[in-house]
Amino acid sequence: xxxxxxxxxxxxxxxxxxxxxxxxTSCTLAACNSSTQNTLxxxxxxxxxxxxxxxxxxxxxIYQTVPKFSLLNQDSVVVNNETVRGKIYVADFFxxxxxxxxxxxxxxxxxxxxxxxxxxxxxxxxHTIDPDYDTIQLLRDYADRLGSDGKQWMFLCxxxxxxxxxxxxxxxxxxxxDSTEPGGFIHSGGFILVDKQQRVxxxxxxxxxxxxxxxxxxxxxxLKEQ
Amino acid sequence: MRVVITLIVVVFFAACMEAxxxxxxxxxxxxxxxxxxxxxxxxxxxxxxxxxxxPLLNADYILKNRNLLPKIIRNGMQQRIFINRIIYQQKMPNxxxxxxxxxxxxxxxxxFRFAKSTQLLSADSVKNLLNK
Numbered sequence: 001x002x003x004x005x006x007x008x009x010x011x012x013x014x015x016x017x018x019x020x021x022x023x024x025t026s027c028t029l030a031a032c033n034s035s036t037q038n039t040l041x042x043x044x045x046x047x048x049x050x051x052x053x054x055x056x057x058x059x060x061x062i063y064q065t066v067p068k069f070s071l072l073n074q075d076s077v078v079v080n081n082e083t084v085r086g087k088i089y090v091a092d093f094f095x096x097x098x099x100x101x102x103x104x105x106x107x108x109x110x111x112x113x114x115x116x117x118x119x120x121x122x123x124x125x126x127h128t129i130d131p132d133y134d135t136i137q138l139l140r141d142y143a144d145r146l147g148s149d150g151k152q153w154m155f156l157c158x159x160x161x162x163x164x165x166x167x168x169x170x171x172x173x174x175x176x177x178d179s180t181e182p183g184g185f186i187h188s189g190g191f192i193l194v195d196k197q198q199r200v201x202x203x204x205x206x207x208x209x210x211x212x213x214x215x216x217x218x219x220x221x222x223l224k225e226q
Numbered sequence: 227m228r229v230v231i232t233l234i235v236v237v238f239f240a241a242c243m244e245a246x247x248x249x250x251x252x253x254x255x256x257x258x259x260x261x262x263x264x265x266x267x268x269x270x271x272x273x274x275x276x277x278x279x280x281p282l283l284n285a286d287y288i289l290k291n292r293n294l295l296p297k298i299i300r301n302g303m304q305q306r307i308f309i310n311r312i313i314y315q316q317k318m319p320n321x322x323x324x325x326x327x328x329x330x331x332x333x334x335x336x337x338f339r340f341a342k343s344t345q346l347l348s349a350d351s352v353k354n355l356l357n358k
Contacts, residue, residue, distance in 0.1 A: 099319035103267045107275045145277035145316075183319075 038221055040193075043172065043200040065198040066170040071127070071158040074139035079125070079156055081198065088222045089123035090215065091192045092206055093173050095130035096142050101189045105206040106146060109191070113153045115216055121196075121223060124153040127167065129175040129187055131157045172203060191215055195222050248344050249334070256335025259328055263321055272340040278316050280309040282340040289341060295333045296347075296355045300324065326353050 044064030051058050070080040090112060094102040109124060116122040128134035134142075139155040146153075157163075167175040171192040178186045193202040193215060202218050205211040261270070268274055272283035282288065287309040288295065302320035306313055324332070330352040337343040347355075 097317050099317075100266065103275050103279055106278065107269075110276060142278065147276055 039225075040195075040201040040218055040221060042195075043203070063197075063199050066194060066200070067166065069158075069162070069166050069170070071156040071163070072136060073150070073154040073156055074136060074143045075150055076136055079154060084123060084125075084194070084198065086196050087121050087123050088196055088219060089125055089194050090219070091125045091127065091171050091173075091194060092190065093127050093129050093167055093171075093175050093187050095128050095183065095185060095187075096134050096138060097130065097183060098185070099183045101207050105189055105191075108206050108209065108212040109153070110146060111209075111212060112191075112216060112219075113148065116219065117152065119223075120152075122152065122219065125156055126153070127156045127158075127163060129160075129163065129167070129185055131160055131163070171200065193218060193222065195225065248338060248346055252331050252346075253335050253338050255328075256331035256333070257339070259324070259332050260335055263324070264332075267318070272336075277312055277314065280307070280312075280314040282336055284340070284342075285309050288336070292337075293355055295336065296329050296352045297358075299329050299332055300356060326356060329356065 042063050046061050046063045049060045049062050051060055066081070066084075068081055070078060073079050090109070092105060092109065094105060096102075106126075109126065113124055116124075128139065134157060136157065139157060140150075143150050143153070143155050148155075158166075164175045167173045167187075171190075171194075173188045173190050173192060174186065175188075176186045189206045191204045191206040191212065192200055193204070195201050201222060202215065204215040267279045268282050269279075272281060274281040280287070287307060298318070299321055301322070302318040304315070304317040306315045308314075321329075327349060330347065330349045333352060334346040337346055
C-alpha cells in the first residue's frame, strides 16, 4: 500500500533583518512564486535515513522513485530512466484494441499533448499492456493516428511481466489479464504524474475531463519546481 | 394578403419539420443506448477521436452503406475503411447482447441525429437486414 506523504518543504521564510533589500527581494520572489502554498504531495513510501555529516546526525528523507525500466517506443528507440531524467511526465496504460475506456483516455491525453506541445521538459508515455497484439508497427500507426510526433508523446512496449510490475510498483496502476473482461484485460484509467526526480506526484482519472484539467494545472506547478 | 401567405408558408414548413416518419420516442431510446454503448468511442457529438475512431456525424460511409448499419452495430467491424477521405482501421467491438428492437432504436438515432435522415427504418426491415 502506498502511503500518502505530503511534502514538508521549507515553508518558513527566513527573516534576516540585516538587509532590507533581502526582505524586499524575498517578498517579490514569494509573490512571483505563488505555487509555494500549492505544492503537490509525493506519493509512495518514504524512509528516513540518518547520516552523520560533520559529526552531526542529519535525518534525510528518501522518497520512493519509479524503479529502473527499459522499454521500446514506437520507433524502436529505447526509453528508460535516462530518457525521463530532469523532465516531468505523464504515464498511462492502454491497449489499442481496448473497447472500453482507452479511447476516452486517448482523447484526454490529446488535450494534455496539445497544451504542452513543444515543451522539452514534458513527456507523455503511453504503455501498452498487450505487447503481443500491439506490435511496434501497430504502435507507430496508432501514434500517427493520434497526431503525436512520436518524440514528446511516446507509445511504449516491453515484456509483459516486467511491464506489469512497473505499472503496479512504479505507478500504482493495475494491469491484469482477464479473459472475462471486454478486450481481455483489466486496467486502470489513471494518468500518473511524475516529477523531475522520478517521484509520483499525482494520479488522475484519465477518463474525466475535470480531473485532466486538474492534472494540467498541477503539471504547471511541477514545472516550476527545481 | 401578405400576412396570410406568410402564415400559410410557416404552417407548411412546420408540417415538414414535424417529419411524420420519425418516431421521437424511439430516437430518444436510441440516444440513451448510444450514450451507454457508443459515446465512449464515437463521442456524444458523433465526431469520433482523431484518426482512431471514425465520425458518425456527416459520415459519407453511412450515407453510402445505410443497409449495413444494423449489422455493423451487432457484429462490430475491423477493416480498412474510408470515411470522409480518411482511412480508419481500428477494431469496433460487437454488441451481440443488444436485441433487434434496441438495434432498431440505435440505427434510427444515428440516422436522425448524425445523418440528418428522416426516412427511418421499421423494426421489420432492421430484422431483415440483420438476418441477411
